[in-house]
Amino acid sequence: MSQKGKFSYESLQDSEILLTYLKALVQGFETGTMRFSVKDDEIELHPSGLIHFGVEAKAKRDRMKLTLKFAWREGEEDPRDRHDVLRVEAEKP
Amino acid sequence: MKFLEGIEENLRFMVLEVTRQVEGTLNCLEDPDPGLIAKIESRDDYIDNLKSVIENLCYSKIHGPSGAYKPAVDMARAVNIVSANLERVADHAVNIVMQVQYLSDPGFIKRYDYLAGFREVDKALGIIVKALLSQDVTLAFKICRAEFNLDAIFKDNFDRILVDLRKGESPENCITCHNIFRYLERMGDSILNIGEAIIFAAVGEKFKIHQYQALKDTLAQRGAEVPITKGEFQSIWGTHSGCRIGKLPDKPGSKSHGVLFKEGNATKIIQEKENIERWESILPGLPPRVQGFQSEGDSASMLLEYLGGCTLQQVVLTADAEIADNAMFLVEQTMALLWDKTRRQGTISAGYIRQLHARLEDVFRLHPEFDTPPRTMGDLELWSFAEMLEATAELERQLPAPFSVFIHGDCNINNIIYEHTDQRIHYIDLHRSKDTDYIQDVSVFLVSNFRLPIMDQNMRARPNQVIARFLDFSRDYARAHGDDTFDARLTLGLIRSFLTSTRFEFNREFAKDMFLRCTYLMGRILAHAGTPWQDFRLPERVLYY
Numbered sequence: 220m221s222q223k224g225k226f227s228y229e230s231l232q233d234s235e236i237l238l239t240y241l242k243a244l245v246q247g248f249e250t251g252t253m254r255f256s257v258k259d260d261e262i263e264l265h266p267s268g269l270i271h272f273g274v275e276a277k278a279k280r281d282r283m284k285l286t287l288k289f290a291w292r293e294g295e296e297d298p299r300d301r302h303d304v305l306r307v308e309a310e311k312p
Numbered sequence: 313m314k315f316l317e318g319i320e321e322n323l324r325f326m327v328l329e330v331t332r333q334v335e336g337t338l339n340c341l342e343d344p345d346p347g348l349i350a351k352i353e354s355r356d357d358y359i360d361n362l363k364s365v366i367e368n369l370c371y372s373k374i375h376g377p378s379g380a381y382k383p384a385v386d387m388a389r390a391v392n393i394v395s396a397n398l399e400r401v402a403d404h405a406v407n408i409v410m411q412v413q414y415l416s417d418p419g420f421i422k423r424y425d426y427l428a429g430f431r432e433v434d435k436a437l438g439i440i441v442k443a444l445l446s447q448d449v450t451l452a453f454k455i456c457r458a459e460f461n462l463d464a465i466f467k468d469n470f471d472r473i474l475v476d477l478r479k480g481e482s483p484e485n486c487i488t489c490h491n492i493f494r495y496l497e498r499m500g501d502s503i504l505n506i507g508e509a510i511i512f513a514a515v516g517e518k519f520k521i522h523q524y525q526a527l528k529d530t531l532a533q534r535g536a537e538v539p540i541t542k543g544e545f546q547s548i549w550g551t552h553s554g555c556r557i558g559k560l561p562d563k564p565g566s567k568s569h570g571v572l573f574k575e576g577n578a579t580k581i582i583q584e585k586e587n588i589e590r591w592e593s594i595l596p597g598l599p600p601r602v603q604g605f606q607s608e609g610d611s612a613s614m615l616l617e618y619l620g621g622c623t624l625q626q627v628v629l630t631a632d633a634e635i636a637d638n639a640m641f642l643v644e645q646t647m648a649l650l651w652d653k654t655r656r657q658g659t660i661s662a663g664y665i666r667q668l669h670a671r672l673e674d675v676f677r678l679h680p681e682f683d684t685p686p687r688t689m690g691d692l693e694l695w696s697f698a699e700m701l702e703a704t705a706e707l708e709r710q711l712p713a714p715f716s717v718f719i720h721g722d723c724n725i726n727n728i729i730y731e732h733t734d735q736r737i738h739y740i741d742l743h744r745s746k747d748t749d750y751i752q753d754v755s756v757f758l759v760s761n762f763r764l765p766i767m768d769q770n771m772r773a774r775p776n777q778v779i780a781r782f783l784d785f786s787r788d789y790a791r792a793h794g795d796d797t798f799d800a801r802l803t804l805g806l807i808r809s810f811l812t813s814t815r816f817e818f819n820r821e822f823a824k825d826m827f828l829r830c831t832y833l834m835g836r837i838l839a840h841a842g843t844p845w846q847d848f849r850l851p852e853r854v855l856y857y
Contacts, residue, residue, distance in 0.1 A: 226687065226689075228687060228689065228694060229824075229828065230828060230831060230832065230835075231828040231829055231831070231832040231854075232832065232835075233832075233836075233851060236835065236839075239692065240689065240692065243689050243690035243691060243692045244689075244690070246690055246691070247690050253690060254688065254689075254690060255687070255688065255689055255690075256687060256688045257685055257686075257687050258685045258686060258687075280769065281769060
């Protein structure tokens with residue numbers, strides 16, 4: 220499965236409202252499907268298998284920053300099901 | 313003049329060449345000689361060349377060591393404008409000469425008064441160098457007059473050409489003569505630019521001649537001469553309103569600090585004058601005194617007393633803590649007094665979100681990314697900016713103010729003057745004063761502190777303190793007067809002020825920060841809908857950067 224698309228959102232929240240956003244993401248991990256849409260464009264992510272997970276926390280005087288990063292690949296077939304793409308054949312003399 | 317070194321000589325040459333060009337053109341009209349026409353054409357290349365030389369010299373002056381010295385830069389800019397417009401005058405001379413060949417009867421032009429036009433151009437050219445070098449505004453003004461005279465000459469001759477056309481005179485000759493007068497008239501436009509550039513060099517201000525005239529008339533009404541010479545006219549601040557504002561010294565011996573001159577859209581200036589009169593009746597001495605007023609057609613001008621002291625912004629940014637405290641105390645005392653004096657019971661809506669609509673276009677022009685689309689994230693619906701704004705406008709209907717007061721209308725800390733010696737406060741820039749919700753002034757005041765371009769946290773302590781104490785002061789006032797939806801309305805006012813402040817904010821990060829605060833507040837107030845507004849609390853943190 221391959222798709223293209225980008226979703227971005229930036230806002231200012233207090234921690235109370237922020238939880239609803241985090242819960243929406245948690246639910247996505249739980250169900251294995253995350254939908255994001257901008258106007259009529261939709262992208263659907265299916266986090267499963269190996270997920271690269273990074274956490275970065277920074278404290279700089281009174282400015283704090285917490286970055287979470289998830290990355291994974293989708294659409295990889297089981298190698299067992301795969302047929303070789305490369306085939307070497309000898310030509311008859 | 314030292315900073316014209318290397319330019320002056322070229323400029324003199326250029327004026328001389330253009331003058332000769334114009335004289336040659338006149339000769340050509342009187343006696344079309346092919347040799348003369350060729351000479352005029354070739355001289356045009358020389359003039360173009362001189363213009364390029366002067367342009368290069370001016371730019372190297374601007375970027376050279378004298379580039380930091382404003383009068384030198386102003387002069388270089390002015391010389392460049394003068395030479396560019398001289399070149400245009402010369403181009404029009406060539407255009408006229410080109411027209412001559414289309415006259416089937418070369419004598420046909422003689423029935424019109426072309427001489428008067430040439431005389432005007434010649435007279436103006438004759439004083440350019442002197443006016444510029446001595447930065448003489450009176451001479452510059454004379455140069456500008458040439459344009460008005462050339463317009464009148466064009467109109468006269470145009471009418472006569474029309475009469476001839478109606479009489480059935482040769483259309484070819486009539487149209488050609490019309491073209492010739494049109495080019496003469498266009499020389500006038502360039503000459504006007506030259507005069508205005510010289511005024512700029514002299515006073516360091518871009519001044520259109522009609523504004524100069526307005527200033528002159530307003531001063532004359534006050535029995536004063538036009539005092540503009542170098543340094544006498546000082547720009548006080550840049551305005552967003554399209555009004556020109558400058559400061560002039562007062563008459564010798566006078567105790568006051570001079571006068572302010574405002575010129576611009578008549579409706580605005582007249583409105584401000586009326587508001588000043590009303591403020592004066594509420595609290596004498598609060599607004600500046602109007603010392604002269606002149607209105608003509610769409611534009612008006614006004615001379616205002618220049619108030620000493622400093623703006624509250626200067627106090628917030630630079631004064632000692634004790635003085636800043638004292639200034640804030642005076643501001644609060646004065647505002648409470650003004651609110652008490654002008655308070656009228658009865659609900660009124662300031663229409664914060666409606667007011668915002670009028671400025672939205674300006675905001676999006678600078679920050680198109682603020683016009684966010686509707687989005688979803690899982691089951692969460694994230695509204696577009698437009699949807700949030702619409703819902704907030706709808707909600708605003710439930711939130712009228714319980715009383716009105718006469719508000720400043722543009723109550724940012726730049727428009728409040730603190731006079732330390734007399735221990736009093738003045739209001740300035742009053743064209744938006746009206747009877748409405750006092751929270752409009754409160755929110756503008758708070759955000760004008762917030763948006764001060766100070767990123768250093770230690771330096772921010774001062775505006776943050778001012779915000780905190782002013783918020784306490786206005787909340788106390790609300791409580792004392794039974795205003796129990798203060799926090800909700802203040803949130804609406806802040807939404808407006810945060811967003812409209814971004815339209816002048818070129819620091820993208822800071823603009824985005826204010827925009828996010830605006831949408832956060834919308835989110836908060838929308839989430840409260842359905843619950844009594846008396847229980848809504850402004851998330852105060854939003855006011856501190």
